[in-house]
Amino acid sequence: MRIVSGMRPTGKLHVGNLLGALENWVNLQEKGMESFFFVADWHMLTTGYEDVSNLAENTETLVREFLACGIDPKKSVIFVQSNVKEHAELQLLLSMIVPLGRLERIPTYKEQLKELKERNIYTLGFLAYPVLQAADILVYNADGVPVGEDQAFHLEITREIAHKFNSLYSRVFKEPKTLLSKVPKLLGTDGRKMSKSYGNVINIDTNEKELKNAIMPMMTDPARKRRNDPGTPEKCNVWAYHKAFGTPQEKLEEIHEGCTSAKIGCVDCKKILLESMKKKLSPIWEKIDELKTHPQLVKDVIEQGNKKAQAVANETMERVREAMNLYR
Template sequence: MTEIRRVLSGMRPTGRLHLGNYHGALVNWARLQEQYQCFFFVADWHALTSDYENPKSIPEYIREMVIDWLSAGLLPEKSTLFVQSLVKEHAELFLLLSMITPVPWLERNPTYKDQIVQLENKDLSTFGFLGYPVLQAADIIIYRADAVPVGVDQVPHVEITREIARRFNFLYGNVFPEPQAILTPTSKILGLDRRKMSKSYNNAIFLADSPEEIAAKVSTMVTDPNRARRKDPGNPEICNVFEFHKLYSPEEVVAEIDPACRKAEIGCVECKKRMAQYLIAGLEPIREKRKALEADPQRVTDIIWEGTQKARKEAAATMELVRSALGLNLQAG
């Protein structure tokens, strides 16, 4: 297994981030930046693969997402933060990789099949949607990344990238490392209704939510469905509120809530109120950083621009190797 030195990951810009994004990715990204050279990018071209009909909101979403990244602990002095579409070399490598990638590799992608079903209201019969794993491969290997932090469901994406890199190296010489997947440790955190936390489900708590908004949302959270009345004993193991307690409440409070719920010594309303106060306190540092960044939009612009320039330098160096391997590095006479 290759020693990990450089890590890369990205997110599609869909607006402000929620606790699912935070615990599912950002907490881990902040940890990784202390160990490795990290590149984190805004995947705005990827957003177009399924939302190509309405791209006007993407610029605003980019800023909102980068602000959340910075508020959650990503540091521009430790991580390179950049926007995909501002590094044109991604598109060049995508084009070249598309020449050598067999179509069956893309058609067997499980996410491709799932999205076709889940997003049946959208026309996804486009080359861009079918070929997005090739763009994703270009995003990763253009920085010669050794690893990509992903959830279990995204491991097939990294494997396709490895296959594409392997095929390029076989055809043209050893240019790219084969990136490995780093499985992201995630907390069990669901939306207000116990489904996956998502903007589209309207069940999310956002990092930018005010204390009042958080308290109101927590009050609607689904608890143990078998606990219909205050005197009914509950089961914390199937209660979404208790999962949040374990993340944000002090250990002594968690130890107290567990038996109290099982013995019906505490009601769901009181339990939610107690959890909400700790959740609000836990997110306060993020909200404060966000306020400061919103008050200084030029700083956000500068961070994006400086990170993009660093990324372009790395990408350009890789493309010199790629063109040389393909014999495409012709010089003007």
């Protein structure tokens, strides 16, 4: 089974990316899926075209963090979207059959126009990003795409486009399945939606001191205004992090009982969380540090991955050109 997924190179990844996507990618890779994971730099341009000063650097940073989190170039293809031009060719051809009104009705299109109103994103590139997304998936004839439940509807237009192409011309594309993954619902350290713009994220590439500085001020149960006030763990952001980062069951029971009876304070609870997060993140920190001292390794992974991805993409495009009776 072949799967495809990607991330935008917007800077360092945070723990939400690790738990929400990367761990699932690694699990699918280890199950023997034929995996293609890419840096979606063209997608970044759909909303961030005005500032590209760090785009190349962020691309290598993203690949380095892919590797540090367990994506294995011997088992998965890691590549850069803009280095495989077949993505752009397929987007152009698919755009011929996608109704303009269908793109304008996509919920995230309207939502992001409101959320990013300070940016000028009334562009063709932003409107057509779902077609590029479809091309990213279909050019590898993917069987499935790993997504969280809140992103599942993004795949519907890809399936629609594949179905329409197959009906108009000949059956070239599979209609990719949605591979749902259970994603822990983690808020930012201040209790709001996790977002770099809010400054409430914990980067994967951090260290023990920075991690402690992020955890200790975290929002907890609002009912616990004083040390001897009982709390409700289920209403506490720190409790969600404990569950997401694998705090042992016996410790969870200890924390739950101690919080509800006010036997332990929030500082004690956060110290336990710090240990759980250090245990999970320390191997990643070590790998990132190692890769930083060998930057050519990252460049080599990208170069090799680009070649593998392009070979597969070109095979698909040969079938597309034949189906559309383009002169060859």
